[in-house]
Amino acid sequence: MAVLVYTENWDGKFKKYSSELVSYATKLAEMLGTQTVALSIGDVEEGELNQLANYGADKVVSAKHEKLKYLDNQAFTSVISQVAEKENADVVVIAHNNNGKALAPRVSARMKAGICSEVKELPSQLEPFTVTKKVFSGKAFAKMVIKSDKKILTLAQNTFDLVENPKDAEIENFEPEISDELIKTEVKDVQKTTNQLLLTDAEIVVSGGRGMKAPENWKPIEELAEVLGGTTACSRPVSDEGWRSHEEHTGQTGKIIAPNLYIAVGISGAIQHIAGVSDSKCIVAINNDKDAPVFEVADYGVVGDAFEVMPKLIEAAKKVKS
């Protein structure tokens, strides 16, 4: 028995999300009375692999293969399934991000393991195995029972607290079997947005809506984000108009985020927008319409003209930050 957690790397490095995944898997393994095995795929150095043991991994499996440089869903699914079988894993924990969403369902179908996606909490009970997940884009929650012997869980980012639990883990190198015929996709080019804080990683997000009136008015949004050490986002109409890139769009059909602080400026708060940000720990709304629905979900609200409120807010934030 084991809980297997797949920890993806970003150019050979792990990040906070990786530690969240291992923390979650370890707590789950404790519930099940079993051990945690972390799986890394690709080139990651030993010092980095050891970090996974800090959050409770009893064993780290490092799978390296020349064909695993870029994500190929079939090859990666094959590696995860091979290791799950080898380690006799009952539960596989995977990130709920682009990479995890590509792989978890394939592993699920391969292992005939029922999947519960985007979980934020440990199972509420083990017999039957019951996990709560959001449904209807956050308008409700469902208690889902996974009936199969094997199970897959994908964990939402920024929702599970890190638990330090250093262990003396062994690192095992694993050479997966990957046949030439298996790989049918090829990555031709990679473009990275360099050194920019990712929206999904950010703990503070300042977001602008149609109330900002025009793309040239984004300076205060950017400035407040910079002062607070966060990043910027926008609502759907703003990305649809092309004022900001679609990568900034937060909401039901855009990015789903859960920062510590979300500041919505000139965003009315349509239900589809709220679906993407309602897991934020604290929401601030600045809007000139006192009846805007955003105030129903906000923790703190300011009714006023964004162009008057923002400069004052930036000054006040600068004072406490300096």
Add this chain to the structure above:
Amino acid sequence: MKILVCISNVPDTTTKVKFKNDNTEFDTTGVQWIINPWDELALTRALELKEDSNNSVESVTVATVGTKTADQTLRKAMAIGADNAIRVDIEPKDAYYVAAQLAEVVKNNEFDIIFTGIESSDYNGSAVGGMLSEFLELPSVSAVSSFRLENDEVKITRDIDGGKEEVTSQTPMVAIVQKGIAIEPRIAAMRGIMMARKKPLDVVSPVETEPLTEVVEYELPQAKPPCKMIDPDNIEELVDLLQNEAKVI
């Protein structure tokens, strides 16, 4: 080339959700059903590919798993421009169950490109596309934000954390699409609606398979405490609250 777009029939995104039978069942009373937003974008892109004379796309088929109530959504997809529709005549149970049914549809027809949305707005599982490709042992590319055909070769832009990758894939393949794949979903015109009535909608029997998961109870989120309002002339108070009460800055 033949394209299949898998469609999920979901409640309109503005629906106020309610449950019945001791919160064990979704109450569909008064619900307006729509094409899942991501599937609608996939369909739009599939139609653009067909209309571009540089490509040799013969047909765009839509398929769903559902009872007769889903016919309206399939007719809408045909009114937008899909050539024909297939409905697997059974209530969808879970992602595994739905993907197994769709896999059978693909096996009984020859499709070169299969589109699915990355998520559905009802159960938010993000699972059907990946499972379908695994059942069929086909390559899949997920988080697709651009899909092109060049001499019938598949060229994809995939979103990754902090960037993009240009990916090629052999066919047949499954493309799991997200926002960006098409600018805006199409709206059916009257002519399209008239034509859709005559387009073929095949109803097929389900295959035997078992769901692996089951929802045993629904809950509505707890009401949030009321928003604390701050005077715009006293914005220092907001910063103070964020620092000392919420402790987020």
